[in-house]
Amino acid sequence: MIDKLEFLLALAREQHFGRAAEFCGVSQPTLSAGIKQLEESLGLLLVNRGSRFQGFTPEGERVLDWARRIVGDARAMRQDVDAMKHGLVGHIKIAAIPTALAMTATLTTPFRAKHPGVKFTILSSTSIEVLRLLENLEVDAGLTYLDNEPLGNVNTVPLYLEQYRLLTAPDGELGDRETVTWAEVGNIPLCLLTPNMQNRRIIDQLLQRAGATASPTLESNSMIVLYAHVRTGRWASVMPARLAETLGLTDKVRSIPIVEPSSVHSIGLVVADRDPMTPLVAALTEEARLLARTMTIAV
Numbered sequence: 001m002i003d004k005l006e007f008l009l010a011l012a013r014e015q016h017f018g019r020a021a022e023f024c025g026v027s028q029p030t031l032s033a034g035i036k037q038l039e040e041s042l043g044l045l046l047v048n049r050g051s052r053f054q055g056f057t058p059e060g061e062r063v064l065d066w067a068r069r070i071v072g073d074a075r076a077m078r079q080d081v082d083a084m085k086h087g088l089v090g091h092i093k094i095a096a097i098p099t100a101l102a103m104t105a106t107l108t109t110p111f112r113a114k115h116p117g118v119k120f121t122i123l124s125s126t127s128i129e130v131l132r133l134l135e136n137l138e139v140d141a142g143l144t145y146l147d148n149e150p151l152g153n154v155n156t157v158p159l160y161l162e163q164y165r166l167l168t169a170p171d172g173e174l175g176d177r178e179t180v181t182w183a184e185v186g187n188i189p190l191c192l193l194t195p196n197m198q199n200r201r202i203i204d205q206l207l208q209r210a211g212a213t214a215s216p217t218l219e220s221n222s223m224i225v226l227y228a229h230v231r232t233g234r235w236a237s238v239m240p241a242r243l244a245e246t247l248g249l250t251d252k253v254r255s256i257p258i259v260e261p262s263s264v265h266s267i268g269l270v271v272a273d274r275d276p277m278t279p280l281v282a283a284l285t286e287e288a289r290l291l292a293r294t295m296t297i298a299v
Contacts, residue, residue: 097124
């Protein structure tokens, strides 16, 4: 049963029978037969089939919810048994929004010092992808915004508040200012994250509240790309204060507070709302709580 539920989860992830089979390390006929056997045992049609995958039936969506719970509990049990035998070992996958990627080291470094048998994979994801990956058991945790859009069924650990800065050259437009307003920021060419990123949606909303509209001359889903352009001294961007400090300011880049309206957003760890947590997720959550005590509220 667990194997068949794993097949179902893989199909939800890949939306394709062949890719789901490859992900599970089985042939496509084996995966299709396993899902068919699951349907027969439950007496329900779970998957709409045609020449290709056509989605899940309403009953299939309900069973998919149960599959996430059951498979999640089975994985937690295996991890718990392994921890009893070998200590805390394994692999933690974390999905982080681009503006929080640089902050992952403050969480993973002290964690691994305590648990050297644990490996990490860090993925750059949109806020929506973070929640989807968590829901489908593809990652163990996420770093994302906690207060701007609905999070769903997750547990959270707030870490810090994100404030925004105009990054520009000292001799650039507004480069000699101590503070700038969002209305003024909206009047200069910017390089920004792509519209599918929540940080971009936040910036767009702040500009609109100030009566301005973003007209970026360059867009990217990578903060490193944006910062590389700012460092040339020929571009300007809006970035979180913590990220700007982590990337490192040079004599060609000024980080200027943006006011009117002042705005902050909470960034934190999110994990699936599951009891009990896997030992790895429980330890990561505890490390995040310890980190939260040492981080200042905002920059």
